[in-house]
Amino acid sequence: MTRRTIAALAGVLGGGLAGILAGAMAGGLALLGTGAAWAQTKSAADGIAEYRKMLEDGNPADLFEARGEALWKRARGPKNATLERCDLGKGPGVVKGAFVELPRFFADTQRVQDLESRLVTCMETLQGFDGAAIARTPFGRDEQNNVTALATWVAAESRGLRFNLPTGNAEERRFYELGKRAFFFRGGPYDFSCASCHGEEGKRIRMQDLPLLTKNPGDGVGFAAWPAYRVSNGQMWSMQLRLNDCFRQQRFPFPGFGSDVTIALGSYMGVNAKGAQSIAPAIKR
Amino acid sequence: METQFVTSRLRPTLAAAAACAVLAGCATLPPPAELDRQAAAMIKASFRDEGIAKVDRIQQDLGQAACSSEQPPSDEVADRIMQEARAGVKWPSGGVYLGDWREGERLAQNGRGMTWTDPSTAATANGGNCYNCHKISEEEISHGTLGPSLWNYGKNRGITGLDSPTAQPIFEYTWMKLYNSKSYNACSNMPRFGHFGLLNETQLRHLMALLLDPRSPVNR
Numbered sequence: 001m002t003r004r005t006i007a008a009l010a011g012v013l014g015g016g017l018a019g020i021l022a023g024a025m026a027g028g029l030a031l032l033g034t035g036a037a038w039a040q041t042k043s044a045a046d047g048i049a050e051y052r053k054m055l056e057d058g059n060p061a062d063l064f065e066a067r068g069e070a071l072w073k074r075a076r077g078p079k080n081a082t083l084e085r086c087d088l089g090k091g092p093g094v095v096k097g098a099f100v101e102l103p104r105f106f107a108d109t110q111r112v113q114d115l116e117s118r119l120v121t122c123m124e125t126l127q128g129f130d131g132a133a134i135a136r137t138p139f140g141r142d143e144q145n146n147v148t149a150l151a152t153w154v155a156a157e158s159r160g161l162r163f164n165l166p167t168g169n170a171e172e173r174r175f176y177e178l179g180k181r182a183f184f185f186r187g188g189p190y191d192f193s194c195a196s197c198h199g200e201e202g203k204r205i206r207m208q209d210l211p212l213l214t215k216n217p218g219d220g221v222g223f224a225a226w227p228a229y230r231v232s233n234g235q236m237w238s239m240q241l242r243l244n245d246c247f248r249q250q251r252f253p254f255p256g257f258g259s260d261v262t263i264a265l266g267s268y269m270g271v272n273a274k275g276a277q278s279i280a281p282a283i284k285r
Numbered sequence: 286m287e288t289q290f291v292t293s294r295l296r297p298t299l300a301a302a303a304a305c306a307v308l309a310g311c312a313t314l315p316p317p318a319e320l321d322r323q324a325a326a327m328i329k330a331s332f333r334d335e336g337i338a339k340v341d342r343i344q345q346d347l348g349q350a351a352c353s354s355e356q357p358p359s360d361e362v363a364d365r366i367m368q369e370a371r372a373g374v375k376w377p378s379g380g381v382y383l384g385d386w387r388e389g390e391r392l393a394q395n396g397r398g399m400t401w402t403d404p405s406t407a408a409t410a411n412g413g414n415c416y417n418c419h420k421i422s423e424e425e426i427s428h429g430t431l432g433p434s435l436w437n438y439g440k441n442r443g444i445t446g447l448d449s450p451t452a453q454p455i456f457e458y459t460w461m462k463l464y465n466s467k468s469y470n471a472c473s474n475m476p477r478f479g480h481f482g483l484l485n486e487t488q489l490r491h492l493m494a495l496l497l498d499p500r501s502p503v504n505r
Binding site: 170173174177178181182184185186187188189190191192193196197200202203204205206207210247248249251252253254255256259260261262264 | 312313314315320321323324327328330331332333334335338339340342343344345348349350352353354355396399400401402406416417418426427428429430431473474476477481483
């Protein structure tokens, strides 16, 4: 399957009927009959199911995963050091199992941190990078791109494990409560909150299924699926970018990278996802 | 505001908690009202302007603030929200409610508008986003399910012609719903298209026609 075909098929899930027809034809599926409307409906739905199945075959996230592992072990930055002593919550250098326990409280920074903000802390303290400069860098560029690759690898090292965020620290419980409030916070010209789309079971936008995030949405769904490779734009998306684009579509202003609202939402979704099996890095349309 | 990313800062919202951590103990959460205050401060501090999406967008009006938790507002507050919404509705000039359903279908398909990657806040730059949440015509299967189906919207309400005896009250109700969805539901999930100037009078008429014109595919 060519990249072009993948991109065309990706349009199927987001676009209208015209997009579905074009996408299905481009994919050579030839599933759509020209008869009654019900036949079209059935065939288009079949095409989408087939597309989703095809996606499982090969996930370009593998490339980011490999690059992330190399970045972890390579001496870099002003201090020419590796990240191999980075403490992601389970002790210096322990990567396996770290992802499914984040965000959590870190005594050295006195903060609750998610995976990406914690990686930036390690890049700052171990390698001498300017953390604030990385936080300001747009997604997909320079060191921000490296943070995404690192996050992809760290997440992959917990593939198949179940989410179990610690809640023993009062700050962790406080961030959960703040995240819950942020989740229901309505604003902007469309009056949307996170709950507008993710507060009910079994809903969708266009053809896109929406996970209910006020409880465990199931294995490999919602918080347990990101970072993920987005086929429709050929990009690797971290949870920070996932949240960022949710806020864009919520018609909100721009959330700072690693800002408290993003961490608190991670705490809320992560604790709610307790027991969900991680499939990150996943592949999405 | 230039600060070290992580290692050397204590935001105002965190200052109390940091002091708490130093004193050990503090195993209990702040009371709910204090958490509400901290959440508001956190949200205020976490966003910045980007393109047309300015931080004033997170200053809530009554309808937003009262519908920002799992608990619905009290009946009294809900009534006030609905009354204010109805009082603010601007009716279509000349009493002309319906435009062109074909234009309405195009608007319903168009999900653009008001994000920080959109160039303009002008209503003419916006779509109606309708199919994102509603089934509308039978032909379009790529529709969301957050809102109710609008298939046969006019037909189901007895509108068989533009002079149907039931037409006028249904026109008025539907205009109100599109103009300000809080007119009948204080915590409606639907954007307030007229109230916030997301769509102009002409665009609203086109959507009205899509829903109510007997010739529209919605009602055939």
